[in-house]
Amino acid sequence: MSSRLTIYGSFTSSSSYKPMLYLSLSRLPFSFRTVNLKKGVQNEPEHIARNRYGKVPVLQHEGLTIVNSNIILDYLARTTGHFEGANEQERWTAREWCAWEADAISNVAKVRHYSRFREVHPEVMAYFRPEAEAALTFIDKWLKGRQWLVGEQCTxxxxxxxxxxxxxxxGGLDINRWPNLLAWSERLKAMPGFALPYDLIPKKDQEFDPV
Known part of the structure; x- marks a missing residue:
């Protein structure tokens, strides 16, 4: 049973990026194990044994195996105490946002996926793009006059x-269209430990041990 946090993920996966960004911002040591989605490694028996859904990311820690990026964020916040929220209400509100993200911001991921990795009928994109734009507009309006989505700190x-x-x-979505969203993203980027996905997620197994 290992006490070291281990993330199984993929270089191009926004779902993998979320827990890795959490760990990087928290300056916590962890191991990364790559799952090559292009080669179908996610469907091989060894990975299915970790994640019955054949997806990434997967977190293994102290004998536990946890899947789904937002469930992993929940676990990490509870376990490490970082980015939890200042009180009970903020902690639950942060988790409400995580549930909303899985429903709404996932449309942004679909637009990106259908733009870069998989060509679909224009009518499919015509459905998902407005949904993605609506989600981004919702957050942009919420962030007006706010620094963070919940409370006074990043969660x-x-x-x-x-x-x-x-x-x-x-996916062809220009963040400059949403000025509050843009300002919020700059605040995130200014945090110690922040890194963009292609700079943070390696293409092969790697150990992360922040100084």
């Missing part, structure tokens, strides 16, 4: 939402 709500929308430009 797992911010990490969950940013972690999915970080690839928005690859």
């Amino acid at each position: 797992i709500a911010d990490i969950a939402c940013w972690g999915r929308m970080v690839f928005m430009a690859e």
